[in-house]
Amino acid sequence: MRSGFVAVAGRPNVGKSTLVNALCGGKVAIVSDKPQTTRQRIFGIANGDDYQLVLADLPGFQRPRDALTERMQHTVDRAFEDVDVVLFVLSARERIGAGDRFIAQRVYSLGVPVVIALNKVDRLKPGHIAQQMQAAANLGPFHALHPVSAKTGDGIAELREELVGLLPEGPLYFPQEQRTDLTLEMQIAELIREKALGLTRDEVPHAISVEIEELDEKVLRAHLLVETDSQKQILVGKAGAMVKDIGTRARPEIEALIDRRPVFLELMVKVRPRWRRDEAALERMGL
Numbered sequence: 001m002r003s004g005f006v007a008v009a010g011r012p013n014v015g016k017s018t019l020v021n022a023l024c025g026g027k028v029a030i031v032s033d034k035p036q037t038t039r040q041r042i043f044g045i046a047n048g049d050d051y052q053l054v055l056a057d058l059p060g061f062q063r064p065r066d067a068l069t070e071r072m073q074h075t076v077d078r079a080f081e082d083v084d085v086v087l088f089v090l091s092a093r094e095r096i097g098a099g100d101r102f103i104a105q106r107v108y109s110l111g112v113p114v115v116i117a118l119n120k121v122d123r124l125k126p127g128h129i130a131q132q133m134q135a136a137a138n139l140g141p142f143h144a145l146h147p148v149s150a151k152t153g154d155g156i157a158e159l160r161e162e163l164v165g166l167l168p169e170g171p172l173y174f175p176q177e178q179r180t181d182l183t184l185e186m187q188i189a190e191l192i193r194e195k196a197l198g199l200t201r202d203e204v205p206h207a208i209s210v211e212i213e214e215l216d217e218k219v220l221r222a223h224l225l226v227e228t229d230s231q232k233q234i235l236v237g238k239a240g241a242m243v244k245d246i247g248t249r250a251r252p253e254i255e256a257l258i259d260r261r262p263v264f265l266e267l268m269v270k271v272r273p274r275w276r277r278d279e280a281a282l283e284r285m286g287l
């Protein structure tokens with residue numbers, strides 16, 4: 001049995017969570033086209049007959065702007081403390097530049113193998129991919145470099161095999177049927193947040209948090225938290241249209257999580273001023 005932990009590092013929005021989902025063969029982490037979607041460390045577990053690969057999906061590297069982003073960066077730093085491998089994710093669609101070099105300095109000094117996933121190669125010309133592979137290679141002494149598309153699944157099986165090959169012999173850290181360390185409530189809160197992120201833009205997505213107030217056999221009550229009244233108005237929408245849309249989009253995935261039980265879903269939008277700067281609130285929210 002091979003088993004171990006892989007930290008997934010990279011700039012915001014390069015596709016770390018999409019990649020973790022692809023490697024695990026199912027949805028573990030939420031995804032959006034807005035940067036800073038992932039706020040906590042989430043384990044995605046890929047199980048095989050003779051391996052258990054635990055991927056730590058992480059927030060993107062960033063310069064902290066408030067207590068929330070400071071905590072997110074701290075989460076990233078802590079996640080490197082005890083890993084067997086780093087999976088360094090780059091986007092082939094963007095210029096590989098200073099942000100990536102900053103992360104490279106960090107991951108190449110950890111003393112563990114660094115595997116690069118050059119993501120988003122779908123629909124790119126081979127010449128462009130080759131150029132980006134060269135730029136990625138120049139970042140440091142990588143162990144292996146895999147051009148992949150987390151979206152189409154291209155190169156994912158090979159990448160998974162590479163990572164498994166780097167794991168030491170070890171025990172099962174989680175039961176083999178388990179795919180994530182998030183509780184059911186956290187998974188549901190994240191799903192709702194994902195749908196809200198997909199429907200909002202500019203500053204609004206960053207101000208949204210979701211709390212589950214009640215979850216039992218029949219009822220799911222959740223609060224969508226924002227920081228200001230105008231954000232609340234946006235999230236509620238005309239005659240409640242936006243919050244209703246969020247519920248409609250989240251429901252099928254929520255019901256799949258709770259064994260296809262139909263559930264009465266009550267979503268309420270609330271204002272919690274400056275929650276991103278409020279250490280006590282962040283602590284309570286588990287961020």
Ligand SMILES: Nc1nc2c(ncn2[C@@H]2O[C@H](COP(=O)(O)OP(=O)(O)OP(=O)(O)O)[C@@H](O)[C@H]2O)c(=O)[nH]1
Nearest residue numbers: 012013014015016017018032036037038060150151
């Ligand atoms: N074309 C293409 N888009 C991708 C691919 N992988 C991810 N994306 C898109 O990139 C965006 C960001 O994806 P995420 O997985 O949320 O990125 P992330 O690195 O986890 O982002 P943060 O959590 O914010 O740091 C989403 O719109 C994804 O659909 C890919 O292989 N190809």
Ligand SMILES: [Mg+2]
Nearest residue numbers: 016017037038
């Ligand atoms: Mg993410």
